[in-house]
Amino acid sequence: MAHFALVPRVVITDTWAPCLAELKFTPEDVVFTVQPLRKRWIEALEIPSRVICYEDFGHGEPTDEVIDRIWAAIRAGPCRRIIAIGGGSVLDVAKIVALRRTGSALQVFRKEVEIAKEIPLTLIPTTCGTGSEVTNIAIAAIPSLGTKLGLAVDALYADQAVLCPELALGLPEQVLVTSAIDALVHAMESYLSPRSHAYPELFSLRAMEILLTRFREFVAQGRMATVPHLIRDLMIASNYAGIAFGNTGVGAVHALSYPLSGTYHVPHGEANARFLLAVFRTYQGLDPQGKIRDIEALITRIWGTDSSGQPWNDLEVLIDRLLPRKPLRDYGMPTSQISEFAATVQATQQRLLANNYRPLTTQHIAAIYTSIH
Ligand SMILES: NC(=O)c1ccc[n+]([C@@H]2O[C@H](COP(=O)([O-])OP(=O)(O)OC[C@H]3O[C@@H](n4cnc5c(N)ncnc54)[C@H](O)[C@@H]3O)[C@@H](O)[C@H]2O)c1
Ligand SMILES: [Fe+2]
Incomplete structure (x- = not known):
C-alpha cells in the first residue's frame, strides 16, 4: 500500500507585499528570522510582532543546545503564532519550538519525551534548497553524538508554507548554490527510495x-543573466523536491554527510x-539496470548534444563547476576517522539508510568516504 501526503497548504506569490496582507501580523505573533532578512524585509515595515533573530543565539546550522535557547526565548512572551522566515536552519528550529515543551531538544530528537504540536506555524523559505516548509522533518547537529539527527513526525508539519522568491534575491551565491544542490539530492534520493511511487516521482x-x-544555464551564463526567474524556479523545484522526499525519505548521501557536517561544521x-557522485556511482555499480537508468536518461536528455554519453561524468563536471571540488581531508577529517564515521552512520542513521536504492554495507560506506577523502 502506498501513501502520499501534501501538507501544508502552500501560498505562492512573487513579491513580499501581498504576503504582508495575507499574514496579518499581530502583537501576539512571533517572527523568527535572520539579521539580513530582518533588516531588508521586516524592520522598515514596523510589523507589530516580536522579532527574534537566529544569530542572537548561535551561528551556523542549529545544534540541540541552540534550539533550547531559542525555545526559551520565543516562549518567554506572547506566542499565538510563529512565522519563520529563513533558510532550513530557521525553519527547522521553528518546527521544534512550535511543539509543547515536554523536554530538551535532545530528548525530542531522541524521541524520549512526548512530541505534540502546540503553536500554529507558518514557514517562509528564503533559500532554494531544503523543502523544509513542506516536510515533517527537522534536523539538528548533536555535538554530544558527533553527528546530526533528523526527527520525522507529523507534529512537525507547518500549518502554512509561503513561497515568496523576492525574499531570496539577496541570497549569497554560495548559499544559493549549496542549497539548490541539496534540493537536487532530495529529488534524486527520493526518486530511488524504495518508498517512492508514482506520486512522489511526479x-x-x-x-x-x-x-x-x-x-546548466547558471554555469553557462553566470548568475546575473538569470536571477529573477532562476530564483523563482529553484525555489519551486526545491519545494517539489521537499514534497517528494517528505513522502519517501532521503538516503545515503544525507546519512554519510551528517558526521562530516556535525563534526566539521560543513x-x-x-x-x-x-557525497552525491560517489554514492550514485556506487548504486550504479550495484544495480545498473534498475530505476537509476531513469536518472541517467534524464541527464542525457537535458544535456542533449552536449552529452558525453557518460551521464555521471556529465553531472560531476556540472557539480564541480557550481562548487569546486574539495576532498574531505581539507575539512580536517583524518584518514583514521573513515572507519569511525562509517560505524557512526550504521549506528545512528538507519532511518535514512532504509531509503537507499540498494543496501550499503559498512564496507561500501567506508569505501565511499575513502574515494572522496
Ligand atoms: N527539515 C528538512 O526537511 C531539511 C531538509 C534539508 C536540510 N535541512 C536543514 O536545513 C539547514 C540548511 O538550510 P539552508 O541550506 O537553507 O541554509 P541556512 O538556513 O543554514 O542558511 C545559510 C545562510 O544563509 C543566510 N540566509 C538565508 N536566507 C537568506 C536570504 N534570503 N538572504 C540573505 N541571507 C540568507 C542565513 O542567515 C545563513 O547564514 C541544515 O541544518 C539542514 O540540516 C532540513
Ligand atoms: Fe538535505
Missing part, C-alpha cells in the same frame, strides 16, 4: 529537470555535494 522528476536545466548542501 515531483522528484520535475524537480530534477528544473534544477539540472537551471544549473554546511548541509555543501556536505551533500561532496
Whole structure:
C-alpha cells in the first residue's frame, strides 16, 4: 500500500507585499528570522510582532543546545503564532519550538519525551534548497553524538508554507548554490527510495529537470543573466523536491554527510555535494539496470548534444563547476576517522539508510568516504 501526503497548504506569490496582507501580523505573533532578512524585509515595515533573530543565539546550522535557547526565548512572551522566515536552519528550529515543551531538544530528537504540536506555524523559505516548509522533518547537529539527527513526525508539519522568491534575491551565491544542490539530492534520493511511487516521482522528476536545466544555464551564463526567474524556479523545484522526499525519505548521501557536517561544521548542501557522485556511482555499480537508468536518461536528455554519453561524468563536471571540488581531508577529517564515521552512520542513521536504492554495507560506506577523502 502506498501513501502520499501534501501538507501544508502552500501560498505562492512573487513579491513580499501581498504576503504582508495575507499574514496579518499581530502583537501576539512571533517572527523568527535572520539579521539580513530582518533588516531588508521586516524592520522598515514596523510589523507589530516580536522579532527574534537566529544569530542572537548561535551561528551556523542549529545544534540541540541552540534550539533550547531559542525555545526559551520565543516562549518567554506572547506566542499565538510563529512565522519563520529563513533558510532550513530557521525553519527547522521553528518546527521544534512550535511543539509543547515536554523536554530538551535532545530528548525530542531522541524521541524520549512526548512530541505534540502546540503553536500554529507558518514557514517562509528564503533559500532554494531544503523543502523544509513542506516536510515533517527537522534536523539538528548533536555535538554530544558527533553527528546530526533528523526527527520525522507529523507534529512537525507547518500549518502554512509561503513561497515568496523576492525574499531570496539577496541570497549569497554560495548559499544559493549549496542549497539548490541539496534540493537536487532530495529529488534524486527520493526518486530511488524504495518508498517512492508514482506520486512522489511526479515531483522528484520535475524537480530534477528544473534544477539540472537551471544549473546548466547558471554555469553557462553566470548568475546575473538569470536571477529573477532562476530564483523563482529553484525555489519551486526545491519545494517539489521537499514534497517528494517528505513522502519517501532521503538516503545515503544525507546519512554519510551528517558526521562530516556535525563534526566539521560543513554546511548541509555543501556536505551533500561532496557525497552525491560517489554514492550514485556506487548504486550504479550495484544495480545498473534498475530505476537509476531513469536518472541517467534524464541527464542525457537535458544535456542533449552536449552529452558525453557518460551521464555521471556529465553531472560531476556540472557539480564541480557550481562548487569546486574539495576532498574531505581539507575539512580536517583524518584518514583514521573513515572507519569511525562509517560505524557512526550504521549506528545512528538507519532511518535514512532504509531509503537507499540498494543496501550499503559498512564496507561500501567506508569505501565511499575513502574515494572522496
Ligand atoms: N527539515 C528538512 O526537511 C531539511 C531538509 C534539508 C536540510 N535541512 C536543514 O536545513 C539547514 C540548511 O538550510 P539552508 O541550506 O537553507 O541554509 P541556512 O538556513 O543554514 O542558511 C545559510 C545562510 O544563509 C543566510 N540566509 C538565508 N536566507 C537568506 C536570504 N534570503 N538572504 C540573505 N541571507 C540568507 C542565513 O542567515 C545563513 O547564514 C541544515 O541544518 C539542514 O540540516 C532540513
Ligand atoms: Fe538535505
